[in-house]
Amino acid sequence: MPRDPAGFEARFEQFAEASRIKGHSEDTINRSQYSMRKFFAWCEERGIFRPTDITRPILERYQRHLFHTINPRTDRPLSLAYQQTILVHIRSFFRWLIRQNLVLYNPAADIDIPRRDNTLPTDFLSREEIERVLTQPNLATAQGLRDRAIMETFYSTGIRRMEICNLKIDDAVREQGVVIVRKGKGRKDRVVPIGERALQWIAAYTQDARHKLVAAPDERWLFVSNTGKQIPRNRLNGWIRGYLRKSDIQKRGASHIFRHTFATHMHQNGADIRFIQAMLGHKGLATTERYTHVVIDQLKKIHAATHPAAQMKPAGPADSAISRPPD
CATH class of the missing domain: 1.10.443.10 (Intergrase catalytic core)
Structure with missing residues (x-):
């Protein structure tokens, strides 16, 4: 079966070539391709084969799918950072399509991108x-x-x-x-x-x-x-x-x-x-x-060494009535 020249894969190849011309690295393009292929596969399972068939409700449905997906490797929901990455790639792809007049409107223009977790890097080695x-x-x-x-x-x-x-x-x-x-x-x-x-x-x-x-x-x-x-x-x-x-x-x-x-x-x-x-x-x-x-x-060491209250000794029994906080 011949490949659809207006299908997902053909359009992404054009997008990737345009990205190379703009100076994007192969690593950046490969990450985008990884995200987009997951999205394309999800669409094709639902009978959607062209970017022109994508609507904002479809993208919102895919966003809900990402939110509820469990990572089989960690047995946890996908991180917000990972969801954000996929949705940003989708938005960039459709932004390019609209600039090339390959779609009539951009369904990803106003999609809400989840904010990345501002988590601390707790997993470091002693x-x-x-x-x-x-x-x-x-x-x-x-x-x-x-x-x-x-x-x-x-x-x-x-x-x-x-x-x-x-x-x-x-x-x-x-x-x-x-x-x-x-x-x-x-x-x-x-x-x-x-x-x-x-x-x-x-x-x-x-x-x-x-x-x-x-x-x-x-x-x-x-x-x-x-x-x-x-x-x-x-x-x-x-x-x-x-x-x-x-x-x-x-x-x-x-x-x-x-x-x-x-x-x-x-x-x-x-x-x-x-x-x-x-x-x-x-x-x-x-x-x-x-x-x-x-x-x-x-x-904690700096606090203990420099904060006045941290240096106060606990009150003894004779001072308990004075030092006890008011009810």
């Missing part, structure tokens, strides 16, 4: 936990040496999963003690400091293990998969979840937990939040400021 995880890989194997170098790089730099997968061999500059992140989120480059310990593990991996894993032609990815190519992002998450389980750590997350841990430990040790923002590659300070809320132990 110093004892991070060291326990780092010692899990089997260093007698090339894969184990690679995984130790990857996790050391995560913890030392706080860079994102896609950014570590995109590192090339020359991007870890030992002489300067930095990692060069090329075309990170928002297609922006930045330079991030990296500690000597992580650099030593990278050097051990590149000298003793990488040549055992890499496949021809060598595309010069710093970290390569078991098949010798660039590491898929989801595969990286699977490896790290395995090490967390081996460490008997039940906290949620995988690669991103290293990013939370990096920022939290830096802030606990006195790093200015603006410098952490620069290293994390956050566009705005508000995103980074979430990490100021997780250092509660330090705040």
